[in-house]
Amino acid sequence: MKEKYMFWRTSGWGLSLLLVLPILAIFYTAIGESDEVFSHLMGTVMATYTSNTFWLVSGTVLLALLFGLPAAWIMAMCRLPGEKILQWALVLPLAMPGYIIGYIYTDWFDYAGPIQIFLRDVFGWQSIHDYWFPDIRSLGGASMVLALVLYPYIYLLARAAFMEQSVSLLQSARLLRCSPWDSFRRISLPLARPSIAVGMSLVAMETLGDFGTVSYFAVNTLTTAVYDTWLGYSNLNAAAKISAIMLMVIFLLISAERFSRRKQKLFQQEFEHGDDVRYSLTGAKKWLALGWCWGLVGCAFVMPLLQLGYYAWHYFAESWTTEFQQYSINSLVVSLAAALFAVMLALIVNFYHRLDGRRSTLVPIRASSLGYAVPGTVLAIGVMIPLTSADHLLNDFAISFGLGRPGLVFSGTMIAIIFAFVVRFAAVAIGSIESSLAKVPPSLDMASKTMGYASTQMLRRVHLPLIRRGCLIAGLLVFIESMKELNAALLLRPFNFETLATYVFNFASDEQLELAALPAILLVIVGLIPLVMVNRSLEQKH
Template structure:
């Protein structure tokens, strides 16, 4: 038994250190010489990049809060016609990649788009000098687009917080004749602040790591600076310096999230299922709430999806090509391999923690989960550094022993994308497997040890059958996230290798959204699966 524990211990630590290696490599490379490229960026454009990033994160977070918070309170505390469908529909924008929504809205609201053409026809305007129209390809436009697809983070966590609040407090507020607004401001909002802070940190991290939207909108941020410095200046050290700055910001946001969760433990949450203290909206209030909520769904999901469907229908022959099938197969292969590896890794680190309940056994789990907070563009830098070094070591070794040079077997193949995806999404699998293992009684472990089962046999014959559903869900979530990932795939894909995400990005960047519609719809459909699972989980819980 002791030998098996050593195996699980060593495996957990080795795998977790491998997954945290890209993050360490970024900071280590950032200490190297960047040939004055970084100094040049600091003295010229870095101030603009930093300011754009700050205003992008701030603007998106504020807009997402203004969109998601009222919707969450309405769905949690009010009765509306069709509320069952609306609760589910408000989550759907998370399945829509931000850069796809940005392409569609640019197509609609640009000078040559149908909206401005209609206005010119109606009012008789001839040129752009005859009227003023906001520029969609701007920092403000990027904030609006990102807020439309990210507000569900606010909606989900705030709605859950509102629904878990003590009914007695809300009933007391009514006895004191507090209006709905007073009840929201003095009771519901203060109790939900920790959850809202967590949701805002998620929105901020997603915004900070976005590349597709800001690139198309020509908004220079730190993410685009990493991309341009690496590929434009061919300077990995300077790109690592910028990436390390972004990681420091992300770690600050994560610390804020942890602090908010710690505060949340102070609150006593009691939700009685038999009591319904929701408000019944009537008249103008009811219609305003319906228009607000359904308007969000239409603007962020339904209208863009209908536009994609229109393009896919009319340009199906041009879209259904051998390239589309090949790139779909590429995405399928990468995602399946990533999900299998991530689930195996999650089983190892979780089972080790279960075998040895000391506080230090949680460290490998936490280290292996750090990559989820790292933006894909930054992660690509961190992955490329150790893989390139490994390629040089292998080539030098084989050449020294007369076997020739095998080439870039790590950094120049699909291995780089799979490794990056595992680092990025291992936390998803670890969390799912952890929750499944927590439901298994420790008495089963004791009984299996009494019967003489070794740890491997106990995992195979006792735990795996019981957590099979959790493992399948973990693999499915990792598969879906891998299918949609753009940033890391864009930088790490081998020569002549595309995924569906990069395929859509390339077409849309070339203003050929019509041919990108079919693969974009496929990505959206794949992204809907976890949202259905999340919504069902909330319904069962409440």
């Protein structure tokens, strides 16, 4: 007789419903009647917010494509000196938060920055009226900064796609005397289009959800509208409506990406060991390729990191304070808690699917992963709605029994941030543990049942030792992502509570980048860990 797995069924469906609750809460609140604040926004500034968002996303995607696509083709199809180091270095900008790059570039390119001061000294210009210089604090400047940070999404996916293309097709193109440009335009690019489309959609979603960079550049987008509506007007209803609009945009982006490749099927044989059909660049072409790739690394990572290092060294005494140490501990506690809960949830929903095996058991897995596509600012509003309702219920219940008001137990404590981080990054843990469980032979499950093991014993004594590495990686990735998360932390942090991300944001927003440099470097170092893991996995594949 088949075991009912009541505990796993109840836990899997219950936890997945809890994680999808913030998204449902946004739409439930958004369909309510419009209030004066939302009507005022719709009649005045919403068109500007929407237009800015469209142009910001479009500009960032195009620039990221311009930066990442040539670099991906060069690293996949050309032989270059130092290519082993370069192919890893091109991924490093992902570890640099966009708002930190924005602060540094503004410091360099602003009117009072070193670059414009140097130009005025050299050419004898006296004021801004004597010359023209592009305004870094603009929508175009924000697009450039975000593209420098996000182009590795396109680079990674496009490079992998180029390396998986059929050797015979590339050799046939050479026999037909196709130039490298013709080979790229007529063979490599069309075959890599699905991967490029995925990379572009990732860049678009990250741009749509960015708050730190656009806030500093004074570009009003839908994300800043959510933030301002909640903190400025204290209006959760209007914030939920704007959040619902953003969720619909994200849904359209994902649907458009999938629709664009719905009928495309690729049957290719990737590079085999010993096959080297790459081009040998010489002369000016070699130096141009090296200059392009190393220039990206220098502009997006090396020079900003050197600037942060300079500030951290000279202002170490002012930066190493009790506040910095306390906020580091805050980030550590919150991130560790989120990682622990995310791994536990991922184990439950994945193990339930393995035990039952029916297609319906995939629903909790997919539902629990939805939060990863939701911007942090939008997710914060979704988390606030049910937690605020839970606080009201708890206080009403306590008063009815004469216990007094316990206060904001859920929405006013670390519970809100931890819950948001788990909703946001559970997909990372679920994917890691899902791939680890898939490598465990089903015969071990049958042998365990034959020996009389219950499902909990099977998990503890058979599966956990085998998937321990996958669990550790899942927890590490969730921990790192939680350490870097800014948007949700800004909206959900309790009073007098800061994380490293909000600490850096507050200093940099006050034009005190020198004091923000030390915690910013710590965030960058933490962000390097998953990049090293991703690059090592790519090297093992190819």
